[in-house]
Each structure stands twice: as structure tokens, then as C-alpha cells.
Amino acid sequence: MGSLSIWHWLIVLVIALLLFGRGKIPELMGDFAKGIKNFKKGMQDDEAKADTPPPPAATVPPKTIENHPADSRATSEDKSKAV
Template identity: 70%
Template structure:
């Protein structure tokens, strides 16, 4: 384990338990898990909103094309 032996890690574990207590460590781990889940759901929501905005832009782009074609047809009809 590199420069630290098993005894060093046991001492660190005892100090952590004394500082935080045995009851707070599961709470901290649970809070961290909730934070990770919230982060992942936020990323998922962001991806969905980007895909929805892409669909909207494609639909708006089609409307613009149709509008441009209609105005060009009107111009041609006016010329004749």
C-alpha cells in the first residue's frame, strides 16, 4: 500500500470515527448519494431540454422554408 502500512490506515480510521462519530458517517454518505442522484437527474433533464429545443428549431426552420417558398411564389405570380 505504498508508504502507509495497515496500522497507519487503522489510526486514520479511529481518528475519523472519533471526530465524526459512528452515526454521522452513514448520514454523510447518504447525503452524498442524494447529491450525486440530483446531479445525474439534472444532466438528464438538460439533455432532454436540448433535444426538445433542437426539434423546435427544426420545425421552425421548416416553417421559414415554407414561408420563403410562399413569398417567392407570390412574387412570381405578381410578375406574370
Template identity: 65%
Template sequence: MGSFSVWHWLIVLVIVLVLFGRGKIPELMGDVAKGIKSFKKGMADEDGTPRPADHDTTQEPTTPVHPRTVDHKADELK
């Protein structure tokens, strides 16, 4: 008495198909899939982990760092 039979599930399936139509179900599933992808992307962005396609692999040439030059004129003024 507590479980549903195959006939109950078939009736529910027919009602769902009549209410939503044949074309609406794939559209709904596509929207659900887009939502899941967006959620996963948001979670990855929140963690701060860069996705492989997001970061740039090319690096700009760096300029060499020169050692500091000492201003001897400032020492002479003292």
C-alpha cells in the first residue's frame, strides 16, 4: 500500500507530458544544466583557483633589476 506501482508512475509521466509538452522538458533540462555549470564556475571563482583556460600562459619579458645607486652628493652636503 505504501509503494507506487508501475501504473502510478505511468499516469504521473502522462500528466507531466501533458502539462509541460514535449518540447518544454528538454528546454527545462538545458536550463538546469546551465544553472549547474554556472554554480560550479562560481564556486571555482570563489575558491580562487584559476581554471586552466582562464589564465594566460604567455609572460611579458621582465626588466632587469638594477642595484641601487648611492647618491654621494647627499653625503657631501652633510
């Protein structure tokens, strides 16, 4: 029950070839390699983003009070209470 011998691996290989076919295995391995490359690229992009400081926050000008219809009602009510 130790490690698998070369004969065990050959049998596994033959069964895999029978199940997937000769052309499917290289295609699967190519997709697997592309996935690993994309993962590594994503990790490098994350590290590059972490190294760069965030851009300074944009300053927002203060809001000015403008006369809106809702404001004019409030002022007319205030005027009537004052009279």
C-alpha cells in the first residue's frame, strides 16, 4: 500500500486517454495553463495597485443656498407668522 508504481500511472494514463480522447487532454492542459497565467497576472496587478498611493480626493465646492419653490413656501409662511 505504499506509493504507486509506474504501472499504476500507465493504467491511469490509458484510462484518461480513453475517456477524454487524445485531443482533449492538451486542450484541457492549455486552458489550465492560461488560468494559472491569468491568476499570476491578477496577483501582480493587485500588488501594483497596492504599491501606488491613491489619488488625492477632489475638493467639492461648498453648496450655495438657492431659492427653490419649497424654500419660497417656507419663507412666505414665516412672513405670515411674523405679521
